[in-house]
Amino acid sequence: MVRITPLHKLFAAEVTGLDLASGPDDATFETIRRAFATRSVLVFRDQDIDDEQQIRFSRRFGELETTKVGTSGAGSQLVILSNLAPDGSIVPPTSRQMLNNRANRFWHADSSFKPVPAKASMLSARIIPSEGGDTQYCCMRAAYAELPQRLKDAVEGRVAVHDYGWSRSKVDPDLVTEEEKRAVPPVRQAMVLDHGPELGRSLYLGAHAARVEGMDEAAGRALIDELMAFCTQERFVYSHEWRPHDLVLWNNRAVLHRATPFRGSDEARHMVRTTIAGDGPTVETPHIAA
Incomplete structure (x- = not known):
């Protein structure tokens, strides 16, 4: 029988009694869905799943x-979050792959740009280092x-204007290519999201939030x-210490997250993420007029 155990007094919970390789039935999934709505971060331990099984479970959420x-x-x-090259060796510290991994150490919400x-992300721990490389989450509903x-x-x-190129430039000014900038130009996002009368409101910010519309740049920053x-x-943060085959699901519109450092030049870390698309924009006109 599935059991939901809180991991933090404000949010986050561990889900046990479940084998995601075969997938939950509808009644069990409804229990998970309700827990996710209120706890925002769910941890599923000992889920030795492959890419297709992860995709199949992720699609239950959207x-x-x-x-x-x-x-x-x-x-x-x-999304492959790894410091490994195709041949299994660890990539150099100056590689684009490593620099992008370093950018994930800033508090952020996936795809806010x-x-x-x-709406949500699901991350599967395929290879983890012996220490470090945790993921931290902060509860933006409790903070608000x-x-x-x-x-x-x-x-x-x-x-706020969220700008992928701006945020990545804090790691390296040349990290984002012109092709990427064209693919994800700056967008407008509400700074406060309303999740309904039962769940309340949350701040919506993170590393991609470059400036505030209608404010002087310095005042907005x-x-x-x-x-x-x-x-x-x-007091708003839950730190997840990864174990092999952990699967973590989080609500990108209710929490921010960041990776923590590890000995990336010496130890492997290989994670696989699926990203559940949002149901709609946070403002009526997300695009910025040219």
Whole structure:
């Protein structure tokens, strides 16, 4: 029988009593879906699944994104997060692959740089290092609920511009190609999302949030930085220490996440992600007029 066990007082839970290789029946899936709606992060231990099984389970939550150009797995429904070359060796620290992995150490929401940002992500641990390489999640619903009224007033009705090229340039100014910039130009996203009367509201920010519409650039950055410092306080954070064959599902519109460092030049880390597409944009006009 499936069991849901909280991992943090505010969010996140572990799901046990389930074999995802064969897939849950409808009643069991409904239990998982309800837990996901309230806990935002679900951990499934000991799930030795392959790519197709991961895709099949992910599709129970909605349509999947196709991986964008410039990312490992481009054109498929998989994102490969790895420091391994095709021959199994570890890639050099200066490689584009490693630099992109380093960018994932910033707090972010997957695909917030797209007109319709992702609803959820599912990450499967295929190879993990002996230490480090954890993933941290911060609860943006709890953070919004505890925001000082001054900051709630400051973000009410505000829109941030999310820019993939801008965020990646913080790692290396040449990391994003012109082809990628054309594929994912800057978009507009609401800074506060409403999840309904039962679940409440959440902040929507992260590393791709470059500026705030209608504000001086410096003032907008200061607001984003203050909000990020508030919502990533330890009391809002769950740190997931990976075990082999863990599968973690999270709500990109309710939590931010980041990878933590490990000895990437010496130890392998190979993870496979599927990304569940969002149901719609966060604002009526996500595109920025040319």
